Amino acid sequence: MIKSLVRLFPPDGLGAIYTPLGIFCLFFSLFLSPTRDIQAFPENVRLGYPSCSTCHVSPTGGGILTDYGRSMSEEMSTWSYEGEGRLLHGINLPNFINIGGDVRWLNVTSKSKDFDYSKIFFMQTETEIAVKPIKGLTVVATAGKYNEGDKYEYRRNYLLLDLDEHWHFRAGRFFPDFGILQPDHTRFIHSGQGGEQYVAEVGYLNTFGSLSLSRLFGSSRSVLLTDSEGYKLDNDKGEGYAVKVSGNLFRTNNLGFSYWNYTEVKYGPFAILSYGPFYLLYQYDFRRRNLSDDYDVSFQEVGWEFYRGIHLLGGYESSGDARRYRSTLKFLPRPHFEFLTYWERQTYPDSFIDNYVLMAHYYL
Amino acid sequence: MKKLLFLLVLSTNLYGTTYEFKKSKDNKVSFHAVGSPGLLNIEGEGAYLEGMVHEKTAVLNVQLSNLTTSGNLPGMFGLRDKHMKEKYLEVDKYPKAELVIKNLPVVKEGEEFVWNGELTLKNNTKPVQGKALLKGKHLSAKFNFKLTDYPEIGAPCHMGVCVGEDISVSVDAVAK
Secondary structure (H helix, E strand, O other): OHHHHHHHOOOOOOOOOOOHHHHHHHHHHHHHOOOOOOOOOHHHHHHOOOOHHHOEOOOOOOOOEOHHHHHHHHHHOOOOOOOOOOEOOOEOOOOOEEEEEEEEEEEEEEEOOOOEEEEEEEEEEEEEEEEOOOOOEEEEEEEEEEOOOOOOEOOOEEEEEEOOOOEEEEEEEEOOOOOOOOOOOOOHHHOOOOOOEEEEEEEEEEOOEEEEEEEEOOOOOOOOOEOOOOOEOOOOOOOEEEEEEEEEEOOOEEEEEEEEEOOOEEEEEEEEEEEOOEEEEEEEEEEEOOOOOOEEEEEEEEEEEEEOOEEEEEEEEEEOOEEEEEEEEEEOOOOOEEEEEEEEEEEEOOEEEEEEEEEEEEEO | OHHHHHHHHHOOEOOOOEEEEOOOOOOEEEEEEEEEOOOEEEEEEEEOEEEEEEOOEEEEEEEHHHOEOOOOOOOOOHHHHHHHHHHHOOOOOOOEEEEEEOOOOOOEOOOOEEEEEEEEEOOEEEEEEEEEEEEOOEEEEEEEEEHHHOOOOOOOEEOOEEEOOEEEEEEEEEOO
C-alpha cells in the first residue's frame, strides 16, 4: 500500500499511478476533492449567448443567476410556468440583491477488477448572495458545506465592477477563467487548477468575442493539487497568470485559446460549435511540467437536445495514457431542478474503471 | 460580335420587370438584434416577404405575427416571442411592417444597388436605406434601422436585459 501511495504521489513528482490502489485513490480524489461548483451551460452559445454574464452574476459563468438567468431557466426546462425560475419558485427580490444556493446530491458507483466502490453523499450545500450597493458594483459571497464536511467554507467571495457593457474588473476568490468552464470538476481538463483561487481579472467583451486576463495569487484552501495523471503540482508557486481569448463564429459558435502559467504551464484551443439542437464542446491542452514529461489533455463531447430540457451526450477525454468514454443523459424537468446520469469507462494501459453516477441538483 | 451581343443582353437593366412576392417558404425575412448585458444574439425569422416591385416602385410587407426568435429550436424562447409580439410590436393591432420604395434606381441583373425607402412600424414611418441584389427572380437585401426611431415600440427589456437600438433586417426571397 505504501508503495502504491508513493507511486501515486511521488516525492520528486515523477512516477506513475498505474496500480489498483493508485487508480482508486485518483478516482476518489477526482470525485471528492476539490469540488468545483460551476453550474454554467457553455453549450448555450448555440442559443445566441456568447457570454455567461447575461445569465450569471459571474462574468465567466457559474454560481448565482441573474434575474434574466432565472427567466432563461424556464426556457431551458421541459416544463415551466412564467415566474417559476425565481427564488424559491416565485419570489421577486429587489434589484439590489440576489440570493441563490445549490444542493447537489451524488450517487457514485465505481467498479474495476480490483475494487467495487459505492457512495451516496451531498457534494455541495451552499448559499450565495450578490448585493449591488451602487450601479456597476456587485459584491458576491458564498457559504457552504462540501463533501460531507462539518465546517462551513466560504469559497467564492469577490467584488465585480462592470465598467460598461464591454469591460469588467473583478477581484477576490473565484474560478480563474481558462478554457471551457464546464460544470463537471472530474473532467481531465479541470485537473490541476485547484478550484477557487485569489484572482484579479480584467475582461473585455464585444460582439466579435472576448478577452480575459487573470493574475492568480493562490488558494487559501489546503488541498493536494494533482494533475489528471496524479502528479503533484507546484501548489506553493504563489503567483501566476491566465489568458483567454475567444471569438464568435456565425453567432452560435465560439472558438478560443487559453494560456495558463501557474501550478503548471498549459495552453491550447477550445471550441463550442453548434447546429440546431446539436452541439460540440472541444478543448485541447498541451501541458508542461517541470519534473516530468510533457503531456496533453483533450476533451470532446457531442450533445443533442432531442426534446426541450433533455440532452443526450457522448464524450471522450484523454490525459497522457488515460482515456475516458462517457455517455450521459441530462434532464432539466423544471426550473430549479437538474438530473444527470452517466456511465463512463476510464482506461489505463493495463486496467480500467467503470463509473456510474447519478447527480441530483436543486438550486434556490 | 456574338460575345458583344451576349454581354449587352446580360447588362440589360431590369426596368419594367414586375416582381411579385407571395407567402412562400422561399421568401424569408429575418432580423438580428443584440441584447445587453452579455451581448446576446437575438435572431428573428419565420416571416415572409409579400408585395410587389414594379418599375421604380416597391411596396413590400411582412406579417409580423409569423416572426419567432426560437430559430430551429422549436419551443424555445416562447416568452421572448410573446413579449416581442404582444408587448412591443402589438401584432394584433399592427399586423404588418411595410417598406415602400418610390424611386428605385435602374437595376442591373447581378449588381448590388442602394435604395432609399420608408419603413412603417406601428403606424410610424421613417426613412431607411439599404442594399439589394437581384439575380433572376432571386432578391436579397439588407437594411438597418434604429429602435429609437420607433418610440411606439418601446425599449424591449426583460429582467434587466435590454435589446440594443440597432436592428438589422435581411431578406432572401424569390419572386413568382
